[in-house]
Amino acid sequence: MRIGIIGAGGVGGYFGAQLAAHGQDVTFVARGRHLEAMRTTGLRIESESAPAHLFPVDVTDSVEELGDVDVAAIGVKLWDTDEIGRRLGPHLRPDATVLSLQNGVNKDDILRAYLPAQTLIGAVCYISAKIAAPGIIKHDGTLARMVLGEFDGRCTERTMRLFEAFIRAGVDAELSTSMSEVVWKKFVFLVGLSSVTSATRQPVGVLRRRERTRQLLHDAMDEVVRVARARGIRLPSDFAGRQMEFVDTLPPGMTSSMLNDLLHGQRLELPWLGQSVVAMARELGVPTPVNDLLAAVLDPYVEGAS
């Protein structure tokens, strides 16, 4: 398969490198010093479970050059989604497949505005990875999970081909027939984890060990479950409790991509995560005092360090 990876950061760089290292024809779109390093020294994945070094790397700075790919996977931060959709849409083949590796519950709606309707499939990934230095992606722990599926629940040849490509690349992949629930389940976990790790500047091991922060994490997730249920998403009412069991399996040093951005003075995805929960909850009349407070505490950092 000819695969374009737009945004070669923590997520795009990791999954793209694994696909390329296992036989797929991958072109990355990158920019700045990361692009230069990928051109000169390649793309290195530092990982305890799946280290890799691609050299040479097929990399460009032009989204428009991906016009003939079979699959385009989007791995930019949420604030760059509109730009990517606008640039990619007119160049895509009508039979291409697009998947967003991003977080949040409105990533696919943003893209739908720019892409031919049939191109988009659902995707949700679980991984902790970041650009450690130009050309180098650091994968923390061993979690590398990808859930894929058509939004209408059908099992199609294209989702099957992609699923098989991820499995061959060593990714813990799964095909789902209920992608909107999958997207919301990740959202519940991520909103809680990103807001609480960022507000406390602490990793998951500390948060789950201390009674108060454990309760805070549970309650932040539980409010998102209430918002989801008020919107008609079929999540069990005790889903936050079940997510705490998942939290207990994570490596103690794991944080979140938002805390990584905060510590590096970068913009935060908060408007699409915790702050969007607060906005949805207001419309629905669902009380979310924990997320209101966390969103307010993090608000001064949303635009990054000036």
Ligand SMILES: NC(=O)C1=CN([C@@H]2O[C@H](COP(=O)(O)OP(=O)(O)OC[C@H]3O[C@@H](n4cnc5c(N)ncnc54)[C@H](OP(=O)(O)O)[C@@H]3O)[C@@H](O)[C@H]2O)C=CC1
């Ligand atoms: N990191 C993680 O562990 C996880 C992240 N996610 C989600 O995945 C998404 C991506 O996050 P993450 O991988 O951390 O992000 P990163 O910041 O690590 O990577 C994004 C990359 O895309 C580049 N980029 C943005 N726009 C363009 C463009 N027009 N042309 C070329 N390159 C571009 C950025 O460059 P520049 O730096 O110059 O902006 C950056 O190198 C987010 O929605 C995040 O929430 C999901 C699961 C886990």
Ligand SMILES: CC(C)(CO)C(=O)C(=O)O
């Ligand atoms: C919590 C985590 C690491 C899980 O994939 C994530 O999605 C993020 O921090 O953006």
